[in-house]
Amino acid sequence: MFKPVPVAIGLRYLRAKRRNGFISFISLASIAGIALGVTALITTLAVMSGFQKEIRTRMLGMAAHATVSGYGEPLQEWQRAVRLALADPRVAGAAPYIEKEALISGASNQPAMVRGIDPVQEATVSVLPAKMVQGSLQQLQPGRFNIVLGKELALWLGVSVGDDVIVTLADFRSTPVGGVQTMKRFRVSGIFEAGYNDFDKGLAVVNLQDLQRVLRMGEGVTGVRLKLHDMDQAFDVARALAQKLAGPYRVSDWTQDNANLFRALKMEKTVMGILLSLLVAMGAFNLVSSQVMLVTDKQADIAILRTLGMTPRQVMQVFMVQGSLIGLIGTVTGLVGGIALTLNLNRILQAIERVFGVQLLPEDVYYITGLPTDMQAQDVTVIVLVALTMAFLATLYPAWRAARTAPAEALRYE
Structure with missing residues (x-):
């Protein structure tokens, strides 16, 4: 050679x-x-x-791939938004949500994000039902004012299943004596462990209708959470949904929410x-x-x-x-x-x-x-x-x- x-x-x-x-x-x-x-x-x-x-x-198992939310005010036509989202073949699931910052009080106080969800639809956008270590999401029935806490959050509050907590929301309502913070007593019906500290220590979940009543939002919600088959298309799918709704809506995806x-x-x-x-x-x-x-x-x-x-x-x-x-x-x-x-x-x-x-x-x-x-x-x-x-x-x-x-x-x- x-x-x-x-x-x-x-x-x-x-x-x-x-x-x-x-x-x-x-x-x-x-x-x-x-x-x-x-x-x-x-x-x-x-x-x-x-x-x-x-x-x-672990993070995206609990967080949405994309969200479409109201711009400065509650999203009222969320049922239509969910139908339009599910009609898109790129969408695996869609569910409404409400999110509010709150101070939760048990044996001690701890700030957290309170999220209102529909227990049935939540399973299509997150792995929360599978992460329950005590109780279940099905106990979040309308009118019962139950709450599900992250494992670390429950430890910091010093509470367990069956205990009561006071949720003080970052929302004021007018009364004859002036502005008063919105407060409500909830009973702990379950505990979840996501394996991600931001959720285990900083998230509490309640029924969507209960939170609507507490906040006096009527039928409105913060927005709609989307889970996609391909999460790299999150922003494009959410933007397309916002354009179909034809209104001033805020669009975000997982890359923006966790950019840092x-x-x-x-x-x-x-x-x-x-x-x-x-x-x-x-x-x-x-x-x-x-x-x-x-x-x-x-x-x-x-x-x-x-x-x-x-x-x-x-x-x-x-x-x-x-x-x-x-x-x-x-x-x-x-x-x-x-x-x-x-x-x-x-x-x-x-x-x-x-x-x-x-x-x-x-x-x-x-x-x-x-x-x-x-x-x-x-x-x-x-x-x-x-x-x-x-x-x-x-x-x-x-x-x-x-x-x-x-x-x-x-x-x-x-």
Whole structure:
């Protein structure tokens, strides 16, 4: 099979035994450095992507993909809005809601968001019915003024199922003696655990009609919550629904409601990727050192090749091939190691816990047990390309030095 001379010589240099064993050691260190860097990058970004996915899943299980709400006043024609939304094939579920900030008082006081829901329709837009640990949503019957609390919220209030709480809403009503805050006694009929602190500590749920009566809203609601088959289309679907209703409505989706959180997670992942890329850069610097030493060791060989008619460009290609192959071996080794480590990370974590008798992620402290991973092909591709690019750039200076070798000077003392 035809093989260009620079490639053939570069491959031979890669396999040949070095006269100086230290050069071989530096070459192996370069391979190990690049491999460790690629492995660490793949595993770390997979874990960070896994945490992002886990947080997004838990948050969006309780929050709406999109909402259409009244602009400054209650949404009165919400039944029509729900019908129009369900007629859209992109919508998986739609339900009305009312949200008001409140101060809830039990054994202690705690601010929270009170959400009025229809217990039947709520199951189509959230996983709340499946997150009940005590009681059920079906106990939120109109006129009974029951309330369902998040687990952490119930602990902070010092109440349990069957206890009464006072809900003081951020809403005033006029009386003969002046403005009075709206207050109502509710009985705790259930407790849920969403696995996300913002909901477990900051959300209380009541029946939609009960909250309408307390707030004297008539048939109005805050808006309509939508769950979609593809949450990336949330804003477009909500905007289309608002246009069909033909009125001044406020449209929002999950990316807007939680923009700061997802922006922070993305920034954290980007910064971590840049910092861990320094590990690959360290391997590339080792590659520069090994290649410079190799060029010095092969001065006589370079001079002979030049005497036989090899051009400086071909000499440069010889060492670029040899150095690039070292980078390729390190990158492929790191790729295999990173994928294997990521796929077996939870097993390794469990083994460490068994051997040392510790629990690294205790359930009573962290909502997420184990290390969730989400290895994305795009991340792996970028890591491999960055590693190969660094390795290639590391070969340029040593190869350029080899091309500048003067045959007469190199052979003078041989």
